[in-house]
Amino acid sequence: xxxxxxxxxRAAATAAILLCAVFVAPIHAGAAGxxxxxxxxxxxxxxxxxxxxxSPAGMTFTTSTDQTATVANTGTIALSGxxxxxxxxxxxxxxxxxxxxxxxxxxxxxxxxxxxGTQVGSTFSKGPATTVSSTVAIAVGADEYLQVEPxxxxxxxxxxxxxSINPATQLRSPIATNH
Amino acid sequence: xxxxxxxxxxxxxxxxxxxxxxxxxxxxxxxTAGVYAALSGVATGSEAVxxxxxxxxxxxxxxxxxxxxxxxxxxGDTDNVYVNxxxxxxxxxxxxxxxxxxxxxxNALTNGTxxxxxxxxxxxxCSVAWTLAGVCGGxxxxxxxxxxxxxxxxxxxxxxxxxxxxxxASTGKAAHVQVSLGLVATExxxxxxxxxxxxxxxxxxxxxTFTEQQRVGTATNQ
Numbered sequence: 293x294x295x296x297x298x299x300x301x302r303a304a305a306t307a308a309i310l311l312c313a314v315f316v317a318p319i320h321a322g323a324a325g326x327x328x329x330x331x332x333x334x335x336x337x338x339x340x341x342x343x344x345x346x347s348p349a350g351m352t353f354t355t356s357t358d359q360t361a362t363v364a365n366t367g368t369i370a371l372s373g374x375x376x377x378x379x380x381x382x383x384x385x386x387x388x389x390x391x392x393x394x395x396x397x398x399x400x401x402x403x404x405x406x407x408x409g410t411q412v413g414s415t416f417s418k419g420p421a422t423t424v425s426s427t428v429a430i431a432v433g434a435d436e437y438l439q440v441e442p443x444x445x446x447x448x449x450x451x452x453x454x455x456s457i458n459p460a461t462q463l464r465s466p467i468a469t470n471h
Numbered sequence: 472x473x474x475x476x477x478x479x480x481x482x483x484x485x486x487x488x489x490x491x492x493x494x495x496x497x498x499x500x501x502x503t504a505g506v507y508a509a510l511s512g513v514a515t516g517s518e519a520v521x522x523x524x525x526x527x528x529x530x531x532x533x534x535x536x537x538x539x540x541x542x543x544x545x546x547g548d549t550d551n552v553y554v555n556x557x558x559x560x561x562x563x564x565x566x567x568x569x570x571x572x573x574x575x576x577x578n579a580l581t582n583g584t585x586x587x588x589x590x591x592x593x594x595x596x597c598s599v600a601w602t603l604a605g606v607c608g609g610x611x612x613x614x615x616x617x618x619x620x621x622x623x624x625x626x627x628x629x630x631x632x633x634x635x636x637x638x639x640a641s642t643g644k645a646a647h648v649q650v651s652l653g654l655v656a657t658e659x660x661x662x663x664x665x666x667x668x669x670x671x672x673x674x675x676x677x678x679x680t681f682t683e684q685q686r687v688g689t690a691t692n693q
Contacts, residue, residue, distance in 0.1 A: 326684060326685055326688075327525045327562070327684075327685040328525070328682050328683060328684050328685065329525045329526055329527030329558070329560065329564070329682065329683045329685075330527060330680060330681065330682045330683075331527045331528055331529045331556070331680075331681050332529075332678050332679065332680050332681075333529050333536065333537035333552075333554060333650075333678070333679040333681075334537055334676060334677065334678050334679075335537040335538060335539065335540065335550075335552065335652070335676070335677045335679070336539040336540060336674065336675070336676045336677070337539075337540040337544055337550065337580070337590065337652060337674070337675060337676075337677060338540070338542075338543050338544065338672075338673065338674040339543060339544050339545075339580060339654055339656075339670055339671055339672060339673050339674075340543035340544060340545050340671065340672070341543075341660075341665060341671040341672045342545075342660050342671065343660050343663045343664070343665065343671075344660070344663060345662065345663035346662075349662070366663050367660070367671075368543050368672070369543065369545045454661065454662050455661070455662055455663065456659050456660065456661045456662075457659060457660045458659050459545075459546045459656045459657065459658065459659070460546070460657070463545050463546065463547070464545065466545065466546075466547030466548050466549070467545070467548050467549075468548070468549045468551065468605070469540065469548070469549070469550050469551065470534060470551045470552075470553070470603050470604065470605050471534050471535050471538060471540075471550075471551075471552060
């Protein structure tokens with residue numbers, strides 16, 4: 293009985309397809325579409341990096357003797373300035389203070405080209421970290437030179453230097469390219 | 472067993488009978504239609520028609536058009552290219568156009584993985600050709616305000632360009648467009664290390680896809 297129903301349904305479906313083929317095709321032929329045009333342009337682009345490191349990042353003072361560090365632009369974009377985060381540890385005794393100077397050439401006998409260099413920030417002492425900014429420009433691959441000058445060191449104390457670069461204010465001037 | 476086979480055979484015979492009947496009915500319908508047409512007579516009218524074409528092409532307005540940006544882009548930099556969008560088909564376009572920009576590979580420059588950062592696009596139309604210095608000797612019309620690519624990086628998120636008039640194939644068929652690419656960045660690098668995610672040090676190839684639509688269909692009575 294089931295077979296009979298299946299055969300009848302199959303036959304009806306076949307006939308329906310035959311009839312539909314006759315009457316549906318013209319309806320599709322009359323359907324309207326909208327034409328669009330597309331074009332593609334291609335362009336490659338790469339972003340730069342704004343990075344700077346300081347070495348050594350930590351200096352331990354047991355006497356009031358100046359120490360130096362080197363800052364390197366390790367990115368691919370010239371910098372117009374760098375921010376330094378200065379942290380002074382708590383010494384066992386005394387209340388030492390420190391000053392930070394920059395120079396575009398290496399320090400020689402505590403001098404920057406015979407001068408004192410450019411002071412960054414004011415005076416640092418133990419307590420929370422302080423962030424100060426230098427406006428000395430550094431080209432890609434170039435260095436900036438720091439000198440930390442202590443006063444009143446009577447026991448071991450450590451000064452830690454970190455760098456940070458804010459793209460809004462510490463990168464070279466924007467460039468417009470037309471091509 | 473024998474009764475089942477008899478039932479199956481009977482069912483098969485009935486199925487064949489139904490197919491035969493319906494097929495005969497189909498043929499009968501078609502035959503009847505043919506006979507009716509033959510009895511009605513035939514009149515033939517002739518009409519020639521040609522379909523139009525809608526072709527959008529890209530050509531340099533000045534300079535090299537879309538090409539590789541040399542060097543590396545810093546936040547705030549702009550990379551300007553000058554292109555003509557030409558309707559070279561025989562149909563006028565509708566006013567307006569859409570644009571989407573895909574990056575390959577997709578990365579933080581184009582896919583929004585570094586929130587608030589990445590590449591952006593601005594487009595401006597000039598009434599005459601641009602100069603390579605970025606000067607428009609006529610009047611400028613903004614057609615796309617600065618838009619982050621991560622919000623228009625698929626066909627489904629293509630943005631509509633404003634103020635583009637219909638491009639008529641015979642006259643005024645080109646739109647002179649300055650496309651400016653920019654880089655937006657807010658991330659601070661610390662101790663020589665970029666944050667995660669970052670837009671620094673990435674490369675991608677951008678595909679700018681412009682799409683136009685045909686003018687509205689017209690009804691002609693003749």
